Amino acid sequence: MTSNSPVSALPSRSATPFGPAEVRLNVEQASFVYSAGENHAPVFTLEATSFQARQREIVAILGRNASGKSTLLRLIAGNLTPLSGRVQVDGFETSRLDNRTRAQRIAMVQQESTLLFPIRAWDFVMQGRHPYGRGLRFERSEDTAIVQNALAQVGATHLRDRLLHEISGGEKQRVILARALAQQPRLLLLDEPTLHLDIGAQVDLLQGLRHLAEQNCYTVVVVTHELNLAAEFADQVVLLHHGKPLRVGPPATVLQRELLEYVFEAPLDVQMGPAGRPRITVRGSDNSSP
Amino acid sequence: MRPLTLERLLWVCALLAGILFVVIVVALKLGAVPVSIYGLGRDLIRVALGQSSQLSSEHRLIVFDIRLPRILLGVFVGAALSVAGASFQSLLRNPLADPYVLGVSSGSALGAIVALIVAPHLNLEPSVSAMLTPLGAFLGGAATITVVYFLGRRDGQIDTATLLLAGVISASFLSAFIMFLITTLPSRDVRGMAFWLMGELSTPLPASLRWLVGIGFFAAAGAIYTTAADLNLMIAGEREAMHLGVEVTRVKLLVYACASILTGLAVSVSGAVGYVGLLVPHAMRLLFGNDYRVLIPTSAFGGAIAVVIADTLARTIVAPTELPLGAVTAMAGAPFFIYLLRRRAS
Numbered sequence: 001m002t003s004n005s006p007v008s009a010l011p012s013r014s015a016t017p018f019g020p021a022e023v024r025l026n027v028e029q030a031s032f033v034y035s036a037g038e039n040h041a042p043v044f045t046l047e048a049t050s051f052q053a054r055q056r057e058i059v060a061i062l063g064r065n066a067s068g069k070s071t072l073l074r075l076i077a078g079n080l081t082p083l084s085g086r087v088q089v090d091g092f093e094t095s096r097l098d099n100r101t102r103a104q105r106i107a108m109v110q111q112e113s114t115l116l117f118p119i120r121a122w123d124f125v126m127q128g129r130h131p132y133g134r135g136l137r138f139e140r141s142e143d144t145a146i147v148q149n150a151l152a153q154v155g156a157t158h159l160r161d162r163l164l165h166e167i168s169g170g171e172k173q174r175v176i177l178a179r180a181l182a183q184q185p186r187l188l189l190l191d192e193p194t195l196h197l198d199i200g201a202q203v204d205l206l207q208g209l210r211h212l213a214e215q216n217c218y219t220v221v222v223v224t225h226e227l228n229l230a231a232e233f234a235d236q237v238v239l240l241h242h243g244k245p246l247r248v249g250p251p252a253t254v255l256q257r258e259l260l261e262y263v264f265e266a267p268l269d270v271q272m273g274p275a276g277r278p279r280i281t282v283r284g285s286d287n288s289s290p
Numbered sequence: 291m292r293p294l295t296l297e298r299l300l301w302v303c304a305l306l307a308g309i310l311f312v313v314i315v316v317a318l319k320l321g322a323v324p325v326s327i328y329g330l331g332r333d334l335i336r337v338a339l340g341q342s343s344q345l346s347s348e349h350r351l352i353v354f355d356i357r358l359p360r361i362l363l364g365v366f367v368g369a370a371l372s373v374a375g376a377s378f379q380s381l382l383r384n385p386l387a388d389p390y391v392l393g394v395s396s397g398s399a400l401g402a403i404v405a406l407i408v409a410p411h412l413n414l415e416p417s418v419s420a421m422l423t424p425l426g427a428f429l430g431g432a433a434t435i436t437v438v439y440f441l442g443r444r445d446g447q448i449d450t451a452t453l454l455l456a457g458v459i460s461a462s463f464l465s466a467f468i469m470f471l472i473t474t475l476p477s478r479d480v481r482g483m484a485f486w487l488m489g490e491l492s493t494p495l496p497a498s499l500r501w502l503v504g505i506g507f508f509a510a511a512g513a514i515y516t517t518a519a520d521l522n523l524m525i526a527g528e529r530e531a532m533h534l535g536v537e538v539t540r541v542k543l544l545v546y547a548c549a550s551i552l553t554g555l556a557v558s559v560s561g562a563v564g565y566v567g568l569l570v571p572h573a574m575r576l577l578f579g580n581d582y583r584v585l586i587p588t589s590a591f592g593g594a595i596a597v598v599i600a601d602t603l604a605r606t607i608v609a610p611t612e613l614p615l616g617a618v619t620a621m622a623g624a625p626f627f628i629y630l631l632r633r634r635a636s
Binding site: 077079098099100102103104106107108110115116117118119123127128130131133135136137138139144183 | 293294295296383385516518519522523525526529530532533534535536537538575580581583
């Protein structure tokens with residue numbers, strides 16, 4: 001593989017049984033510990049977690065609050081350096097890349113941040129071109145085309161001149177996604193993107209992600225609370241519980257009733273859908289089943 | 291929305307430079323001694339043509355030896371404080387940040403006074419000794435912003451209200467020290483209380499400092515400007531900026547250091563002039579938008595214009611007595627600060 005930049009400075013790819021074109025994201029026994037100080041007991045531990053994802057795959061990270069979902073996502077994003085093990089994207093350890101190179105490969109869609117000053121959707125999406133520019137970053141025609149395309153891909157072309165704080169939550173989420181697309185990443189990370197969205201907008205977003213993963217050859221990792229959306233759209237599910245990876249695999253093998261009831265401590269029913277994708281429902285007090 | 295181009299940027303700067311020129315000419319004319327605009331124009335043209343020997347001696351003294359240096363000092367102080375204010379606003383994610391409100395100006399003033407007191411005891415060459423004042427001001431300012439930054443954090447995040455309180459309290463604490471030093475140490479070289487606490491431009495810049503101040507200003511403001519695109523993203527928060535490829539640590543260190551240099555330089559030559567770094571960037575945001583690639587140069591010009599106007603008012607409204615420049619800027623700035631604070635709260 002011929003690459004562009006700081007490749008030579010980095011250790012060579014590990015000897016995985018998969019070829020480089022196959023595995024895009026390799027999380028290998030990655031663990032992390034938060035503690036208040038050097039001699040303090042750990043506040044939170046993410047135990048060694050492993051999974052691999054190829055291009056066009058969607059991975060969902062599930063679990064209760066404080067189960068380590070965001071920690072795992074930040075390890076993948078390279079914000080945190082794993083205590084042991086490693087996280088690689090196309091063979092490079094994410095935590096060792098400089099921010100600029102990393103932003104060209106990994107885009108993160110976070111829970112929305114507060115906007116200090118009004119900004120137009122166009123200018124916001126243009127921020128995604130930041131890692132490719134130099135100096136004052138005057139818009140180049142290439143950037144304009146990429147931003148136009150990113151807005152079109154999420155169906156937000158009509159929003160380009162609107163101020164971000166004036167549009168609805170679902171529309172805003174699309175614009176934030178468009179900015180991530182403008183980064184032209186290989187790996188797209190989303191932290192609870194469906195929060196504050198109604199069910200229609202949620203399905204819309206996930207269908208869009210499915211489509212984008214196919215079309216742009218992205219690998220998508222999404223942290224979510226929506227079990228059914230994960231079951232419907234993910235190729236792989238990582239189920240975390242108190243910082244421990246309970247099970248990793250396709251939705252049908254991970255989303256099983258005993259496991260989910262144990263993790264979420266709620267009476268749940270799981271049925272297999274026609275396409276082999278599980279459906280999770282809350283078992284009501286009448287205990288009826290179809 | 292048209293995208294920003296170099297051409298548009300230069301046009302905006304040219305417009306503001308034109309306004310600044312007009313303001314300077316008017317400021318040269320106004321004052322305790324009346325100077326006719328015709329005579330002023332004729333003299334300016336003669337200076338421009340290099341025929342300064344033909345100037346009338348009376349005009350030459352008042353206009354070119356007294357008013358012009360003072361006005362140019364105001365141009366520099368206004369530009370430096372405004373660029374520093376705009377920079378702090380991005381890094382601290384706080385539209386109310388300003389070197390004076392954050393206590394950085396008071397820290398610089400204390401640093402400068404300590405340097406003035408210590409300098410005569412060090413047996414240095416006079417030219418080196420003179421540079422200790424801006425150096426002390428820079429160190430005092432940098433130390434203050436570091437302390438205020440950490441005091442203004444809650445749970446690892448900068449908290450707007452806590453930060454402002456930390457700044458105001460630090461300013462008050464440091465001002466008390468300034469008063470203590472000036473009152474107890476009868477050092478002839480230390481200027482008066484009004485200078486350090488409110489700021490004024492009546493003391494001309496010593497010749498030994500002109501180069502240092504000029505080069506320091508352009509180097510620091512230029513270095514900040516190279517990060518203008520990064521500052522646009524830092525407003526969204528450090529984590530988000532990092533995800534978009536900003537080398538957050540490098541940008542923060544560079545911009546904090548350069549904003550402290552700008553504040554230190556301004557304070558060492560004019561004392562602690564307040565609210566310029568708050569008022570001017572806000573006016574520029576309203577006029578030209580929030581893009582730092584435009585905001586930094588426009589703030590520099592706007593700050594220069596604002597301080598020259600404020601100083602002209604300071605030396606004319608109660609002429610022949612003068613007000614401290616900082617009194618004029620505070621009369622305009624403090625109510626504006628309250629207005630912004632109220633608007634944010636609602």
